[in-house]
Amino acid sequence: MKKIAVLLMIIAVLSKISGFMRDITLTFFYGATSISDAYIISITITSVLFSLIIAGISTAYIPMFKQIEHDLDVRSAKYFTNNLINILLLITTGIIISGLLFSNVLVKIFALGFNKETVNTAVLFTRIGLVGIYFTSLTQIFIGYLQLNKKFVIPALIGLPFNLIVILSIFISAKTNIIMLAIGTVLAAFIQLLFLIPSLYKSNYRYMPFISFKDKNIKKMAIIAFPIMIGVSIDQINLMVDKTLASTIMEGGISALSYASRLNDFVQGIFVFSFVTVMFPLISKLAANNEMVKFKNSISEVISSVILIVVPACFGLMILAEPLIRLLFGRGNFDENAIHMTSAAMFYYAVGMLGYGIREIINRSFYSLQDMKTPMYNAALSVLLNIILNLILSEYMGISGLALATSISALFCSFLLVISLRKKIGPFGLRSNLITLFKVLLASSGMGIVIYVFNEYILIDWNVFSKISISILIGCIIYIILITLLKVEETKILYRFLKGKFGW
Secondary structure (H helix, E strand, C coil), X not given: CHHHHHHHHHHHHHHHHHHHHHHHHHHHHHCCCHXXXXXXXXXXXXXXXXXXXXXXXXXXXXXXXXXXXXXXXXXXXXXXXXXHHHHHHHHHHHHHHHHHHXXXXXXXXHCCCCCHHHHHHHHHHHHHHCCHHHHHHHHHHHHHHHHHCCCCHHHHHCHHHHHHHHHHHHHHHHHCCCHHHHHHHHHHHHHHHHHHHHHHHHCCCCCCCCCCCCCHHHHHHHHHHHHHHHHHHHHHHHHHHHHHHHHHHCCCHHHHHHHHHHHHHHHHHHHHHHHHHHHHHHHHHHHHCCCHHHHHHHHHHHHHXXXXXXXXXXXXXXXXXXXXXXXXXXXXXXXXXXXXXXXHHHHHHHHCHHHHHHHHHHHHHHHHCCCCHHHHHHHHHHHHHHHHHHHHHHHHHCHHHHHHHHHHHHHHHHHHHHHHHHHHHCCCCHHHHHHHHHHHHHHHHHHHHHHHHHHHHHCCCCCHHHHHHHHHHHHHHXXXXXXXXXXXXXXXXXXXXXXXXXXX
């Protein structure tokens, strides 16, 4: 599992770099302006509608497939997959039609602070973008199918063609018409789907056009998926509240908040989701076979591995927030005010980075046990807390307060999730995880001090790229030395991997 996770990290790095190139291209041509706000809101709306349909279904799909395969056979599980896809297409059609009819209302709900012109632009983008939900829905189910067949690489690569096409569409839109922003995003989603087809064929998937609402597994799936849908929709409401408030604070506020979250997503996508992607099918199988000892060990191992990587990344992002944003986005129409807003928001997003990671791991653990209600209740509490903190902190801190509110709610609710899982399955290595966390915090603090000194005092007259590169390199060396001296057990995973790969 660890070796596959590391390979996925490498692929995720390439994908996220292409994602950054997409964001850099957007900021270069459109900065933090009303056009970028309209474009980002349209993507947010389609993401919310997409999440209402597919997030719960795709998350519940993997444990359901494993359970059917265990109870019956692979053929029955494939029959279930095709039936699910056809029902999903039918539901998606209804959601898209509703979105087209009420797109104007949706935009006004998501962005209270938009003027009439920006609203009209966002409505146009949204109506075009809704078509992409078809492709994204199918892509998510097919990704789950490929992961069940232990094919992780191709699904991990689909971000590359998506980002390249979006980059091209941004460039074309700047030279021709802004409508190409929305068209390019839909085309990119379609190409993602096509990218998976050869691997699906090699995995012996064959599409069959039939629908059976009477299938007992579909009914069970609906029961399992519904709480996940509610939980995900609550998270999307959280996102909606953040961006709605950002639209009322200042023009470009939505863009600044979104750009700031990109770096947080970068770390999550590379490290957390690489482990979670490999872990989920494995623990779903262990849960179906009632192998609870291995189930607990796998969860503990993934948590410690994520702590080892995410905590120092959090320290690094907080200390280097301003130079990183300046390096990545500080050109073209992205002015000093936008740099200041975005770097401040990124600092506070980084505070809750570990909370986001732990929440993903524990949620998947509950889903593997087919307990969908606990994550749903936790998500409801999270959004309630976040809304309260948003209203309070945004009054004093503006955009930064929205980011800090999200981080605090993520940390608090991930803590509650951990307690809930321990009550459900008993001890699963929390003591070991806490020891690892304590040691990693010490090592990350030492690393952070060194990075701060180099960035603020030693490399003060250097250009931004050189300053960041040297600071990160020295920080990594210091961190590795410190976690080795502190005898952090998870470092052995990395050493064994390097030894196996390079013959050290």
